[in-house]
Amino acid sequence: MWTWFYKLASPPYVYRVAAAFAPWLLGLAAIAIGYGLIDGLVFAPPDYQQGDAFRIIYVHAPSAWMSLSAYTVMAVAGAIALIWRIKVGHAVAAASAPIGASFTLAALATGSLWGRPMWGTYWAWDPRLTSELILLFLYVGVMALRPAFEDAGRGDRAAALLAIVGLVNVPIVHYSVQWWNSLHQGATVAKFGRPEMDPSMLWPLLSMLLGFTMFYAGVLCIRLRGEILNRERSAAWVREAIAS
Amino acid sequence: MDAGFWSMGGYARFVWPCVGLTLAVLAWNIWAARRLYAKARIRAERALAMAAMDRA
Numbered sequence: 001m002w003t004w005f006y007k008l009a010s011p012p013y014v015y016r017v018a019a020a021f022a023p024w025l026l027g028l029a030a031i032a033i034g035y036g037l038i039d040g041l042v043f044a045p046p047d048y049q050q051g052d053a054f055r056i057i058y059v060h061a062p063s064a065w066m067s068l069s070a071y072t073v074m075a076v077a078g079a080i081a082l083i084w085r086i087k088v089g090h091a092v093a094a095a096s097a098p099i100g101a102s103f104t105l106a107a108l109a110t111g112s113l114w115g116r117p118m119w120g121t122y123w124a125w126d127p128r129l130t131s132e133l134i135l136l137f138l139y140v141g142v143m144a145l146r147p148a149f150e151d152a153g154r155g156d157r158a159a160a161l162l163a164i165v166g167l168v169n170v171p172i173v174h175y176s177v178q179w180w181n182s183l184h185q186g187a188t189v190a191k192f193g194r195p196e197m198d199p200s201m202l203w204p205l206l207s208m209l210l211g212f213t214m215f216y217a218g219v220l221c222i223r224l225r226g227e228i229l230n231r232e233r234s235a236a237w238v239r240e241a242i243a244s
Numbered sequence: 245m246d247a248g249f250w251s252m253g254g255y256a257r258f259v260w261p262c263v264g265l266t267l268a269v270l271a272w273n274i275w276a277a278r279r280l281y282a283k284a285r286i287r288a289e290r291a292l293a294m295a296a297m298d299r300a
Binding site: 026 | 262265289
């Protein structure tokens with residue numbers, strides 16, 4: 001297990017593995033997202049209360065899921081980089097930030113469009129919405145902090161620290177609907193013991209969640225290769241990697 | 245597809261922008277990632293070429 005962990009600290013190894021995984025992940029993501037979108041938009045029945053507006057869940061929930069997951073990956077990678085001084089960790093964190101920020105923006109925008117017909121407003125200072133907005137600010141802060149230092153190493157460390165501190169917001173976003181009174185509905189997918197969705201609605205949602213996760217991993221692989229090249233361009237292995 | 249599908253039960257102006265926006269975010273992610281990698285590769289090639297010239 002530790003051998004595998006040490007291998008992940010090697011930039012040339014990660015560069016090669018990312019190249020091998022990216023097309024498979026993106027291909028499988030396209031299939032899962034394609035199935036989820038068609039099944040969710042065309043074949044799933046309308047909700048008895050929300051009608052066809054509920055179909056926004058098929059793009060909103062996966063975006064929100066990825067906004068939290070990408071942040072967790074970024075903070076954990078930053079922590080690994082700080083604790084074990086693994087440079088690839090900083091590259092993973094840098095690669096994850098813009099993807100997560102874009103999904104956070106998508107989650108906020110689609111949630112806002114869903115809120116208008118259901119709650120009568122595009123925006124409310126609700127715990128879930130506010131904590132998700134703070135998540136976007138954290139992403140922007142981490143992305144702005146990294147290049148703010150002349151020394152790239154210091155920029156990486158400062159961004160990792162901010163990401164780790166901001167990780168406290170992730171459970172706040174997730175549990176905000178339970179901890180406080182909220183306009184936002186509670187968890188539906190997490191309740192596998194007694195699912196609140198009919199399988200005809202649940203399966204396309206699960207497919208979208210899986211598809212978005214694989215999409216994130218695939219895009220992360222492409223970005224990671226770029227980040228590694230940017231950081232290692234004077235290394236000897238880069239000559240062979242570029243020639244191949 | 246019938247008109248009922250496109251009208252989304254009267255919620256078309258909310259549902260379709262959400263779908264379009266999300267697909268645009270997915271497309272942007274692919275484009276931006278590929279652009280980052282292509283730029284990094286060009287920079288690395290230049291750095292290698294400069295190093296080779298210095299050695300010569």
